Amino acid sequence: MPVNLTPNAIAAVIGGDLNLKPLVQVVDIKLIGTQERYRFMVSDGVSSQHTMISSQLNDRIKTNRVQIGSVVQLTEYICTVLQNRQVIVVLNMETIILNCDIIGNPKPYGAPNSDTPNALPNGSFQQSASNRMTSQNPIHNGQNIRPTFHSERPNVRPRLHPESSAHNAPNIRATVQPPYQPPPQYKNRGPIMKNEAPARIIPINALNPYQGRWAIKARVTAKGDPRRYNNAKGDGKVFSFDLLDSEGGEIRVTCFNAVLDRFYDIIEVGRVYLISKGSLKPAQKNFNHLKNDWEITLDASSTVDLCPDEDGSIPAQNFDFRPISEIENAESNSIVDVIGIVISVNPSVPIMRKNGMETQRRILNLKDWSGKSVELTLWGDVCNREGQKLEEMLASGFSPVLAVKAGKINDFSGKSVGTIHSTQLFINPEISDALTLRDWFDGGGKDTASVSISKDFVPGGTKNEIRKTVSQIKDEGLGRSDKPDWVTVKATISFIKTDSFCYTACPLMIGDRQCNKKVSRSGNRGWQCDRCNQEFEECDYRYLLQAQIQDHTGLTWATAFQETGEEILGCSAKELYLLKYEEQDDSRFGDIVRSSIFNRFLFKLKIKEEMYGDEQRVKITIVKADKENCSSESRYMLDMISKYSR
Template identity: 80%
Template sequence: MPVQLTPNAIAAISAGDLNSKPLVQVIDIKLLGTQERYRFIVSDAVSCQHAMVATQLNDRIKTSQVKKGSIIQLTDYISNYFQNHKIIVVLNMETIILDSEIIGDPKPYVESGSTAQKALPNNNFEHSVRDSNNHMISQESVRNVQSLRPTSHSGTSLNRGPNLRPTFHSENSVHNVPNFRPTVQPPYQPPPQYKNHGSIVKNEAPARIIPINALNPYQGRWAIKARVTAKGDPRRYNNARGDGKVFSFDLLDSEGGEIRVTCFNAVLDRFYDTIEVGRVYLISKGSLKPAQKNFNHLKNDWEITLDASSTVELCPDEDGSIPEQKFSFRHISEIENVDSNSIVDIIGIVISVNPSVPIMRKNGMETQRRIVNLRDWSGKSVELTLWGDVCNREGQRLEDMLASGLFPVLAVKAGKINDFSGKSVGTIHSTQLFINPDIPDSHSLREWFDQGGKDTASVSISKDIVPGGSKNEIRKTVSQIKDEGLGRSDKPDWVTVKATISFIKTDSFCYTACPLMIGDRQCNKKVSRSGNRGWQCDRCDQEFEECDYRYLLQAQIQDNTGLTWATAFQESGEEILGCSAKDLYLLKEQDDARFGDIVRSSIFNQFLFKLKIKEETYGDEQKVKITVVKADKVNYSSESKYMLDMILKFSR
């Protein structure tokens, strides 16, 4: 089908016309190294120019929606300099004709005036210039002209005096280059004098506000206007460059674009108190870097890092064009097929809330945990684990609402999927909870629940919830660990076993550990003696007088089906023996009899052991390692209820 490209489109774009939507042809496509960025060469049939393609359009090229020869319409684009070369940055486009022969004989576009002296990109294109009548001059003609020696009438240098007009003396005529006049460098003009004699700031014009989805590293000055939808707490880190602190916040603009902004150290101190969730800000002069997908769940290939020159200005939200939040909800039934550690948005009716309980983290810090169960119209329910301060804020509010007979709607923004005890969702530092939000999904879910949804059955995707159980438990016996080959798959198995401790090794029940802090956590690496009194940590490369002691407890557990060995570390060791490893070590040194009494008092006690079972390699031998994650003394009232429920379950 014949088509006419937009005349002079390349020249218009280079001149700053960004409002038209020209038709151009793609005459070359190239993938730039491993950067996952594509470069076009676009033509208007007469001129052509380089164009960089925004990464959100990569799929169109990979799926052959745009190819060499395609006629496209540029619907959103900018023109900018990159490494002294003028390029077009394509932010959005539409394919008009997929396959077409190359139209015309396009040449690389050369700007008129002073900008024509800028170097053109050398990408196997013929360099060309124009004469005073704007006619194209071939490269061969240019070489012929360059071979001529310009001299003035007086024989002096061409650049001596502004009124000298050069002539050419050559055996060859230059009639094939009509009206050609070489550019003469103008005489030096002193810079203008300014009255205040102060420092001069270049380009004081305000940066142009652009959509978040249009941000790319090839832009110069930019600004975005967006709402803060999430704000993280400051975090400490330690790496090869030393200690530091960092915090991040997420932005959403009126076109639905999202991006994460990160601040380090002094920049954190400058902006942390300024940033408030829900407020709108004008942000500029940040640097754009590839998003770290391990920590950034937003659908953007870039993230912004603010520096000392960055500006953050609070803006009035006059027209309300920027939404409060952007959700991409998944039905609970879909979560069963979502990979572990994925970040999702879910919404559901709260059907139960467990009390908040203290949990000791691996770094020795205590936090809070609360379990909430959600269900939706997909016929499935899921367990949501709340961590930290959110347990006593939103968690307590949900518990109070449920106690008063209300079943609130809860929307979860950026929950993390895990597959411990089946699929469940947990909160992370960027997770946000919205109780009864004023959004269409919330109203639809409430209407479904009130009109009969609450009476329909639902199935938990977080394994079977057994009434009376502490958490969704996969109960096993000791013999089942071996008979079912637990721990021999790629991922560890997590089970709960009710068993009795029959023996504890006391010769090496703990180890000497480094007490130094790395960021907000203790090092805990094993240390060795340094001299007669000190200790040395190879990891921290420091010496200190006092070390710490941590459990490395080897215990034999058994039930009516068999026995096995398990390893208990610090927290679970304290739950079994009832005291810290350091206290027990000092007691062994001072009162061996009292030490023996404490160990014997723990033997033949029944515990509900939460076990992690994983096959590991020791030398050339594969062994299944059983680790005690938690040891709870049996609550016989709850255990009796559990056994009665199991009897009823199997008698149906």
């Protein structure tokens, strides 16, 4: 069928017409740079022009929805100057015809041999270079004579002329506006004052590094804490915050050093700001999860002004939820938004990081209408804020809705979701997805079985647990590899050694951690720590508990340290030590120990082979001991039945 491209579209767009939405043809596609940027050459049938496309449109090229020869409609675009030439930046477009022969014989816009007439200042049009050279006999006395054009002048841009007619300029919609001449009163009076008019507010998705002055109006959806860094340029500090505008565009803003001091206290989550005069840089995808290829860095000239949120056109948060069933096939380390009903919450436990610092970890389990459940791991302060609140709500008999913004997918022993520094948790948010999920759960969803995508998930247990029996520890040779094995065993304690259940420990602090090294007597009343090289009057007491654990397949010895010993015996090591050796109340001491015997626990075990003298032995450490929860254990059994009956 015949294809009608928009006449003189290139001249109109370069001239500043942003409302034309022209039909043009893609005559060339090239991949440039390292940021996966595509450059088009688009044509209106007569003229062609270089065009950069927004990276959010890259998928259309990769999936062949736009090809060389495609006729597209430019729905959103701007025109800017790059390396002293005009470039059209396409923000959005629609494919009208996928495959089509090249229309016309387009020439680069503004080229001397272009068939597009060049406009003279008086509105008339002169011949093209090729026609003039032909008509004026370019060969004279055997020499090439370069034709002269009176319209050759720098920085002449075409402009749409609303009053042009077919009589004055047939088939031509562009005229050329002469260069600006200052009024007589400003001549020879020094430089003109810089334009300080407010920058035009544009959508976040329209931002690109080729723009000059710009401003965005957006809501702060997340704010990070200040962080210290050290690199080749020296020490410094940095913080960032995320913005969301009324059109759903998101971008991260970063502030360094003195700029951090200037803006950190001003920025508040949930408030709307007008921000301008920042620089755009490629987003660091390792740390930035937002769907934007750029991020803003503020500098000393940047402005951040609080705006009234009068019309409420900017949403409080932007979610892109994925069903739990889809997370099972998602790529590891990718960032997702997920929403679900909280069906179990584990206690918060201390975890020692590789750098020697201690942090908190808490495990939740979420389910949704997809028939699947997933493990969610909370890290850091969020364990004692939102995590504690969720635990209390679940203990009261109410299963809350939890929306997770920017969780990270892990694939160790099944798929799970973990929090990172930019993750946000929303308990019972007032959004349509949460209300729909609540109606489903209250309407019968709470009674439906769900299959965990976090392999061998144990409700009431810790992360990525693999169920084993006591006999399997020996039969499968666990702990004999280079790395320790982590398993969960449901068992009882059949015996506890009471002659040496604790040791005397150093109470001094090293940084934000207690020393805990074994100390010895110094004189009659003092204690000496060889590590800290200090003496003190009172020591601490920490569990070093040797216990025999047993299930239906056999028994084995395991060691429990401070926190786990308290979970098993229900009191501190110091209380038990004073009861036995100071008060010498053997009856109460015996009652406490006997009360822990033959209770059923879910033990999280670390199994690792270690060297004792000249002999290799497998050491089993109890890192977590939770009393069996009948409700959680029943859910686990139902999950296992569902998993093996598929």
